[in-house]
Amino acid sequence: MIEISHVDKWYSPTFQVLTDCTTSVAKGEVVVVCGPSGSGKSTLIKCVNALEPFQKGDISIDGIKVNDPKTDLPKLRSRVGMVFQHFELFPHLKIIDNLCLAQEKVLGRAHDKAMTKGMALLDRVGLKEHAKKFPAQLSGGQQQRVAIARALAMDPIAMLFDEPTSALDPEMISEVLDVMVDLAREGMTMMVVTHEMGFARKVANRVIFMDRGEIVEDALKDDFFGKPRSDRAQKFLSKILSH
Ligand SMILES: Nc1ncnc2c1ncn2[C@@H]1O[C@H](COP(=O)(O)OP(=O)(O)O)[C@@H](O)[C@H]1O
Numbered sequence: 001m002i003e004i005s006h007v008d009k010w011y012s013p014t015f016q017v018l019t020d021c022t023t024s025v026a027k028g029e030v031v032v033v034c035g036p037s038g039s040g041k042s043t044l045i046k047c048v049n050a051l052e053p054f055q056k057g058d059i060s061i062d063g064i065k066v067n068d069p070k071t072d073l074p075k076l077r078s079r080v081g082m083v084f085q086h087f088e089l090f091p092h093l094k095i096i097d098n099l100c101l102a103q104e105k106v107l108g109r110a111h112d113k114a115m116t117k118g119m120a121l122l123d124r125v126g127l128k129e130h131a132k133k134f135p136a137q138l139s140g141g142q143q144q145r146v147a148i149a150r151a152l153a154m155d156p157i158a159m160l161f162d163e164p165t166s167a168l169d170p171e172m173i174s175e176v177l178d179v180m181v182d183l184a185r186e187g188m189t190m191m192v193v194t195h196e197m198g199f200a201r202k203v204a205n206r207v208i209f210m211d212r213g214e215i216v217e218d219a220l221k222d223d224f225f226g227k228p229r230s231d232r233a234q235k236f237l238s239k240i241l242s243h
C-alpha cells in the first residue's frame with residue numbers, strides 16, 4: 001500500500017534529513033516507527049502524503065506516485081488519514097462540523113450523509129454525546145479521538161499517525177491507543193510514529209527504528225523486541241523500556 005524507495009531529503013543544501021530510506025507497508029499491515037527525537041520520523045511520515053517534498057527516490061501509495069508532478073495531491077491526501085500530536089481540530093467549529101467539513105468540501109458528500117457518517121464515527125470513538133461541543137471543551141484524549149474519527153470519515157486507504165499520544169496526560173493515553181488498537185485489528189493499513197511499545201507489541205507487524213535520518217532497523221515485531229540487530233536500536237530500546 002505504501003512503498004518508500006531510496007528517499008533522500010535535504011532541508012537545506014547542507015542539511016540532509018533523510019538518507020536512503022527504503023521500506024514498505026502492505027495492505028492491512030501496522031508498522032511502528034520509533035527512534036530518537038530529531039531522527040527524521042515526522043519528516044518521513046510527512047513525505048508519505050506529500051506534506052514535505054523530497055529530492056531523491058520514490059514514494060507511492062496504492063500504486064500512485066506521490067512525487068509525480070502529474071499526481072493530484074489533494075485527492076491523494078484525502079485518501080490518506082493523518083493524525084498529528086496536536087490534534088489540529090478547527091477550534092471555531094463544533095465537533096460534528098469538524099467531521100463534516102472535508103467530507104463535504106473535498107469528497108462532495110451531501111450534508112445529511114456527512115452528518116450520518118460523522119455521528120456514527122463519533123459513536124465509535126465513544127464521543128457521540130459531545131457532537132455539539134467545541135474542541136476546547138474536550139480533554140486532550142477526547143480531542144485526539146475526534147481527530148481520528150475525522151480522518152476515518154474520509155474512508156482512508158491508510159492512516160498515518162505522528163506521535164498521537166505524546167501530548168496527552170498519562171491517563172488519556174490508553175483511551176486513544178484503544179481506538180488505534182481497534183483500527184489495527186479491523187485491518188487498517190497504519191504507519192505509526194510512537195514510543196508506546198505496549199501498542200507496538202500488541203498490534204504492530206513490524207517495527208522501524210530510525211536514527212540520524214536513516215532506517216537503521218526494519219524488523220518483524222518479535223525480532224525487534226527479542227533482540228534488535230543494531231547497537232543503536234538496542235540502546236534506544238533499553239532506555240525507553242527501563243522507565
Ligand atoms: N521544516 C524544517 N526545516 C528545517 N529543519 C527541519 C524542519 N523540520 C524538521 N527539521 C529538522 O530535521 C530533523 C528531523 O526532524 P523530525 O523529522 O521532526 O524528527 P523526529 O520526528 O524524529 O523528531 C531535526 O534535526 C529537525 O530539527
Ligand SMILES: [Mg+2]
Pocket residue numbers: 041042043162163
Ligand atoms: Mg516528530
